[in-house]
Amino acid sequence: MAxxxxxxxxxxxxxxxxxxxxxxxxGQGERRVLIGPNGAGKTTLFHCxxxxxxxxxxxxxxxxxxxxxxxxxxxxxxxxxxxxQITNLFANLSVTENVLLAVAAAQDIGPAMxxxxxxxxxxxxxxxxxxxxxxxxxRASRTVRHLSYGEQRQLELALATAGSPKLLLLDEPTAxxxxxxxxRVVSMIHALPRDITLLMIEHDMDVAFELAxxxxxxxxxxxxAEGDREAIKADAQVAEIYLGVE
Amino acid sequence: xxxxxxxxxxxxxxxLPFGLSExxxxxATRMIILALxxxxxxxxxxxxxxxxxxxxxxFGVSAYATALLVLRAxxxxxxxxxxxxxxxxxxxxVYGLLALRARGTYFLMITLALAxxxxxxxxxxxxxxxxxxxxxxxxxxxxxxxxxxFYYFTVLIVGLGAxxxxxxxxxxxGYALRxxxxxxxxxxxxxxxxxxxxxLAFVLASAFAGLAGSLYAYYNKFVGIDYLHVxxxxxxxxxxxxxxxxxxVGPALGxxxxxxxxxxxSAYTQRWLLVLGAIYxxxxxxxxxxxxxxxxxxxxxxx
Numbered sequence: 001m002a003x004x005x006x007x008x009x010x011x012x013x014x015x016x017x018x019x020x021x022x023x024x025x026x027g028q029g030e031r032r033v034l035i036g037p038n039g040a041g042k043t044t045l046f047h048c049x050x051x052x053x054x055x056x057x058x059x060x061x062x063x064x065x066x067x068x069x070x071x072x073x074x075x076x077x078x079x080x081x082x083x084x085q086i087t088n089l090f091a092n093l094s095v096t097e098n099v100l101l102a103v104a105a106a107q108d109i110g111p112a113m114x115x116x117x118x119x120x121x122x123x124x125x126x127x128x129x130x131x132x133x134x135x136x137x138x139r140a141s142r143t144v145r146h147l148s149y150g151e152q153r154q155l156e157l158a159l160a161t162a163g164s165p166k167l168l169l170l171d172e173p174t175a176x177x178x179x180x181x182x183x184r185v186v187s188m189i190h191a192l193p194r195d196i197t198l199l200m201i202e203h204d205m206d207v208a209f210e211l212a213x214x215x216x217x218x219x220x221x222x223x224x225a226e227g228d229r230e231a232i233k234a235d236a237q238v239a240e241i242y243l244g245v246e
Numbered sequence: 247x248x249x250x251x252x253x254x255x256x257x258x259x260x261x262l263p264f265g266l267s268e269x270x271x272x273x274a275t276r277m278i279i280l281a282l283x284x285x286x287x288x289x290x291x292x293x294x295x296x297x298x299x300x301x302x303x304x305f306g307v308s309a310y311a312t313a314l315l316v317l318r319a320x321x322x323x324x325x326x327x328x329x330x331x332x333x334x335x336x337x338x339x340v341y342g343l344l345a346l347r348a349r350g351t352y353f354l355m356i357t358l359a360l361a362x363x364x365x366x367x368x369x370x371x372x373x374x375x376x377x378x379x380x381x382x383x384x385x386x387x388x389x390x391x392x393x394x395x396f397y398y399f400t401v402l403i404v405g406l407g408a409x410x411x412x413x414x415x416x417x418x419x420g421y422a423l424r425x426x427x428x429x430x431x432x433x434x435x436x437x438x439x440x441x442x443x444x445x446l447a448f449v450l451a452s453a454f455a456g457l458a459g460s461l462y463a464y465y466n467k468f469v470g471i472d473y474l475h476v477x478x479x480x481x482x483x484x485x486x487x488x489x490x491x492x493x494x495v496g497p498a499l500g501x502x503x504x505x506x507x508x509x510x511x512s513a514y515t516q517r518w519l520l521v522l523g524a525i526y527x528x529x530x531x532x533x534x535x536x537x538x539x540x541x542x543x544x545x546x547x548x549x
Binding site: 050051052071072073076077081082084088089090091092093097100101102104105106112113114115116117118120159160162163 | 425
């Protein structure tokens with residue numbers, strides 16, 4: 001069964017066709033990178049898969065279950081996790097509290113009201129484990145807005161992986177990072193469990209070619225090419241629209 | 247440390263009537279009731295990040311319901327109090343459905359409008375509510391009829407209410423509210439049904455505001471339309487902001503301060519609203535995180 005199956009998806013805003021008739025199938029454990037010039041519809045497609053926006057037509061299936069019209073939180077519970085293009089964290093909470101919220105969501109303790117958070121020792125253990133895995137253990141009690149940008153991007157990844165998702169959507173995980181930070185984040189993504197299916201948007205071609213099993217090229221809301229890195233590198237049409245080569 | 251502070255506060259509250267005249271015991275009672283009202287609003291503003299300008303609706307509904315049940319239906323005063331709180335929660339459950347469709351300033355405007363609807367009813371329905379004459383002679387329950395007993399009763403009820411509120415904000419539910427305040431989209435992406443959390447917080451805050459309102463009806467032995475007025479909602483917002491939103495302790499302090507100020511200043515001038523406005527400006531300029539925020543900046547907790 002496909003991990004993610006997008007069929008004939010379209011999204012219109014008023015008179016603008018942001019995404020036109022996109023079909024995409026990701027096998028379980030596949031790592032797919034979406035590339036394309038600005039305005040190609042990558043982020044819109046992403047939103048339709050994650051639930052921030054609802055597709056105008058077409059369908060999105062997660063492991064066979066139709067999630068086209070589900071609200072984002074229901075998609076998350078179905079095993080989908082995401083990061084955001086613009087860092088989206090709980091800025092005034094500590095690093096540990098950030099991760100705790102992610103871990104608590106995955107444990108499905110519901111809106112427990114009278115038992116203190118501290119009583120859930122296993123959540124704290126899991127949070128500490130995650131922070132150690134993502135190299136943020138020393139920052140555990142820091143307020144998130146005091147972290148460096150690179151650390152915030154790492155924390156984004158920690159939050160997204162806290163619930164052991166089946167499908168992980170990464171929206172430009174290395175955007176704005178220094179070369180050293182990029183290398184670190186790339187190696188962390190490399191080290192993710194292979195059974196997590198990965199769909200990511202990436203502008204940095206080196207990163208895209210390094211991480212992707214397959215690459216999908218989007219242009220003006222349509223898929224113009226799909227294949228492994230050699231095929232994409234050799235594709236004349238891709239070179240023309242994406243790299244600006246005549 | 248926190249336990250010591252809580253014990254000290256409790257000791258002072260218990261000892262208070264021994265050192266003060268009845269007038270000041272009565273003033274302290276008012277502070278404590280309004281502290282609960284401010285804390286209930288803090289659950290919305292400080293934790294869930296929902297700025298409501300209609301919180302007096304639940305305070306007033308409960309006060310009116312309690313007074314009317316005692317006066318007109320001759321219900322048992324305890325039962326009337328419970329019924330008042332239940333009606334406040336119910337009103338919150340209905341108003342929450344309407345108000346939580348909006349966010350930010352729009353949420354603020356809708357809560358204001360919804361509260362004004364109740365104010366309008368209380369003002370217009372003279373035969374039932376007494377209009378702007380209000381409902382005088384609301385009898386307190388017999389056992390807590392005198393000033394000092396009513397004071398201890400208030401300390402007990404508000405203390406229990408505060409205890410529950412403190413537990414709520416320390417629970418996973420309370421953490422989730424903070425998360426929603428910080429980033430609702432991130433909470434959705436993590437799998438939280440943010441609307442449900444906000445709705446539950448809204449209903450809870452309504453119930454606690456109602457508890458404060460019913461206590462206040464017995465405290466004043468009177469219920470009037472100002473219980474539902476936007477000024478009361480704004481005053482509560484100011485108590486929260488002055489003390490420090492998202493701390494519970496801050497808004498309780500803010501309530502005490504506002505009551506003291508109002509008491510002192512009204513001896514000199516009728517222009518209390520003007521003073522209230524000036525306080526708001528000064529606080530937002532000098533202590534945007536309230537008095538508790540100011541203290542935490544000066545003496546930050548160890549890491």
